[in-house]
Amino acid sequence: MASLAEIRAKLKAQETRSERGTSGGDNAIYPHWNIPEGSTAVLRFLPDADPNNTFFWMERQMIRLPFSGIKGDMNSKPVTIQVPCVEMWNETCPILSEVRVWFKDKSLEDMGRKYWKKRSYIFQGFVTENPMVDDTSPENPIRRFVISPSIFNLVKDALMDPDIQEMPTDYTAGLDFRVTKTTKGQYADYSTSKWSRKETALDATQMAAVDSFGLHNLADFLPKQPSEVELQAIKEMFEASVDGQPYDTERWGQYYRPYGVSVPDAPTAPVAVAAPVAVAAPVAEAAPVAPVAAPVAEPAPAVEAPTEGGKSAEDILAMIRSRQKT
Numbered sequence: 077m078a079s080l081a082e083i084r085a086k087l088k089a090q091e092t093r094s095e096r097g098t099s100g101g102d103n104a105i106y107p108h109w110n111i112p113e114g115s116t117a118v119l120r121f122l123p124d125a126d127p128n129n130t131f132f133w134m135e136r137q138m139i140r141l142p143f144s145g146i147k148g149d150m151n152s153k154p155v156t157i158q159v160p161c162v163e164m165w166n167e168t169c170p171i172l173s174e175v176r177v178w179f180k181d182k183s184l185e186d187m188g189r190k191y192w193k194k195r196s197y198i199f200q201g202f203v204t205e206n207p208m209v210d211d212t213s214p215e216n217p218i219r220r221f222v223i224s225p226s227i228f229n230l231v232k233d234a235l236m237d238p239d240i241q242e243m244p245t246d247y248t249a250g251l252d253f254r255v256t257k258t259t260k261g262q263y264a265d266y267s268t269s270k271w272s273r274k275e276t277a278l279d280a281t282q283m284a285a286v287d288s289f290g291l292h293n294l295a296d297f298l299p300k301q302p303s304e305v306e307l308q309a310i311k312e313m314f315e316a317s318v319d320g321q322p323y324d325t326e327r328w329g330q331y332y333r334p335y336g337v338s339v340p341d342a343p344t345a346p347v348a349v350a351a352p353v354a355v356a357a358p359v360a361e362a363a364p365v366a367p368v369a370a371p372v373a374e375p376a377p378a379v380e381a382p383t384e385g386g387k388s389a390e391d392i393l394a395m396i397r398s399r400q401k402t
Contacts, residue, residue: 078130079243083235103212106219108255109264111207116256118205119221120278123245125291132245133223133231134198134294137161139171139191141313143323146337155323155334159310160299161193169193170311191314197223197231200292201245202282204252216289217282220297227255227266234271247286248277306331 111117123132138158145152163169175191178184199221203213213219223231231253234240242249252272258265278286302310309331316324329339 115207121201125293137164141317145322147322147324197228249275
């Protein structure tokens, strides 16, 4: 288990670098976004089972590819597929390599944000105070939490506080994290969420759960890293999505497909099935569709000097295609 000093050192290193430059059908994921307005859920985070993970969370990066429908199905509705961004594994993402250039042109900014990667953070732990009356704790009370960047920044920033002497995940001297839901305008706001200042020990029931069920390896809940063939499929789906083409089941169904869509004669190997995605509200904390929390958009690259706007959709696509050929 990493020490608090190691976490602080690694967070500081990440900040310096930035200045320079699958869930099943159970209820293991705690849907904190569903707590009533004005209420607080108290969470107790636990360490990652992987001793090589300095942090007690894992970062997930996903990209949404919207399609107008499914090819050959005249009655199909728009679908969205979430695919992993390979920058999670320090690889070059073919989508972001294309999209980053779009932010140099003001007329392509909105299109760039549409296809920009979304970050979320996976934690595990106990729900010590639950304001949701209709939430049922699973047999294994060690829940998973899918945390948006807005809440994650509150979790991370407090760790740099010198007044915190022990690891918040320590079994005997740890800290609870209080997720408080309010409203800002017409959208949910979690900016008043914070760490408790009072150290507490896990109780006997919680310790028994850790001993009985064990800790999760958080990396197990990240999407599978795409193979070269799957990466090519992602690139093709991205290009088709930008062009306004429908999703082609025969072409990509064996790699990634919308939730609920079957593929005739599909291979027996596991297929990355995209969870259904709700239409995201234009805010930092959009309510996700269960069981997978919809990640929140990471800030897009800084916009450089804009060019003349007012281009039509056809002009934008032509520009994109021209750049791909060069």
